[in-house]
Amino acid sequence: MNKIVSVFVALIFVALCFKSADAQQSEDLGTLSLEQCITIAQDRSPVANAARYALIASKWQYRSFRADLLPSLSLSGDAPNYNKNIFSNILDNGQVTFSSRTQSEASASVSISQSILPTGGTLSLSSGLTRLGVFRGENTYLWQSTPLVVGLRQPIFQFNNLKWRNRLEPLQYEIAQKEFVEDMEGIALTVTQNFFNAYLAKINLQNAEFNVARNDSIYNISQGRYNLGNIAENDLLQSELALRNAEAELTRARIEYERSLNDFKILLGYPTDVQLELNPPDDLPEVQVNIEKAKQLAIENNSEALNYRLNEIQADQNLALAKSEGGFNADLIANYGLNQTSEEFADLYQNPENRQFITLGFDIPLFNWGKQQAQVNAARNQQREVANSIQFQRRQFDQRVQYIVSQFLQLRDQALLAAQSDTIAQRRYDVAQNRYLIGRIDITNLFIAQNEKDSARQGYIRALRDYWTGWYELRQLTLYNFLEDRPITYDL
Known part of the structure; x- marks a missing residue:
């Protein structure tokens, strides 16, 4: 019996060890490159x-507008609409009497309507049916079709709101699509900055450990x-002071590295207790960028440039209104x-009669x-005002594109x-270290x-950070991958 219990306990212990190992493995992200970090953030971060x-x-908002341009089918009606009341009735001799009335009315109609985009009008086709029931003595029913x-x-x-919406809604949807790509590239830019900030903190920690x-x-x-009398006490104190400063710097470097790495994990969408190492890119691709082409791409693709056009249309719309x-x-x-x-x-649909209705309502201030x-x-x-502001903003935008490129x-x-x-x-x-060891410096x-x-x-890591942040800033501005010579797109 004791052997069975021992075996059972051993099996539980082994299972727990495997579970612990699996949990430890799930918390280890390993070593990630910059590109892998960007992909992870774009897939799972709250910002993405x-x-x-x-x-x-x-x-869906754009689809709602497109539906407004298509025919719409609707069904309406009243049932049972039962009414029982007493009403006054004036006879020919002027005498007032009271009578009771009990009736019901049920109706249903189906209609198709279509908006007319150029004129702002509405064209409709409808068909309806009504039944009136009068309950007094013998029940009577009347039908109308x-x-x-x-x-x-x-x-x-009048102001044609549909025509103006037809100009604004497609542009607003296009801006939303561009903003989505810009947001994805903005995530890449933010990840790049924080990636190198964390890596620089790691380098500072390694330098601090080495210096200590x-x-x-x-x-x-x-x-x-000093004991042999080869150096002065000042040199001894200077070396001791350098050691103490290095130890203090090591403490600061550890705190800074932990903070920056945890911030980076949160940016990627992970908890801070996961294990993560960063591997910076070694190669620096040489990208040829034409400034004029970059300006044209920024004007065509950047949401800021499209918003200029949107603001102009909205100003024209307000004037027309x-x-x-x-x-x-x-x-x-x-x-x-x-x-x-x-x-x-x-007999309801036998020999129907014509029905015409026309009215012209007007309002003249x-x-x-x-x-x-x-x-x-x-x-x-x-x-x-909008036209002049946009003219100035476009010049600033062109200048910013030229500067970034x-x-x-x-x-x-x-x-x-x-x-x-x-x-x-x-x-x-x-x-210098070898020369110091032999007493030459x-x-x-x-x-x-x-x-x-x-x-x-540190300067080299900062230069790497500047290069890659500059690359993703250029991508975000133009929404174009100059390295692969193609537009940047993302799937939902």
Whole structure:
């Protein structure tokens, strides 16, 4: 029995070990490249999901507008509409009597309507049926039918809202599509910045750990030399101070690395307890970008440039609305169809009679103390304001595109120079360290070489960060991949 219990406990222990190993494995992301981090953030980060939902909402809004341009079918009616009441009745001799009435009325109609885009009117076809029941003594039922009615409602000299929506809605949907791609590229830009911030913090931590180890060795060597009388006490104190400063810097570097790495994990959509290592890109692709082509692509693709056009159309719309409200406007309503009444349903559609209806309603403002003219003048000047503001903003936009492209074309050379400086500074430190060990240079020159080594390494990482952030900033601005020579697209 004890053996069975022991075996059972051992099996449970093994299962728990496997489960623990699986959990540990699920919390280890391994070593990720910059491109992998960008893909993860674009797939699962809350910012990316919010951008997708925004585009989906714009997509359905645009579909709603497109549905307004198509025929619509509707069914309406009343049933049973029962009514029992007492009403007054004046006889021919002037006497007033009261009578009771009990009746019901049920009706149903089906109609098809179609908006007329160029004129803003509405064309409709309808068919209806009504049954009236009178309950007094012997119940009586009357039927009325309208087999077909053709109707037209046409505003005259009025603001055509549908026509303006037809100009605005497709452009707004296009802007939403561009903004989605920009948001995805914005995520890539943000990930790139935070990726190199975390990696730079890691490099600073490695430098701090290296400096503590080397400065500890230098301090021990300095103690031996001081005991032998080969160096002054000032040099010994300087080496000890450098060691203490390195230890303090190591503490700060650890805190900063943990903070920046945790921020980066959250950006990717992971909890902070996952294991993650970063592997920066080694190659720097040489990308040829034509400034004029970049300007044209930015004008065609960037949502900011499309918003300029949207603002112009909206200003024109406001002016057209102000003008239409200030002048003559009318509504033409016309109906033509067939109708018939009968006590028998079988005879309801026999020999229907014509039914015509036409009305023209109009509204002419005669005097309103100049209010309407003031509204038109306000809208006209707002239109001019928008035109001038957009002209200035477009010039600024062109200048920004030119600056970003010109700056990016120099970033690769700067990164290559920073890599050379990093290599030279590392070699110089190695030489200075060897010369210090044989007593050819003093400790001050060694620490200078050490600081220059750390600065050169940091400068190289910053140059890499500037290059890749410049690359994704250029992509976000133009929505174009110049490396692959194709537009940038994303699927929902």
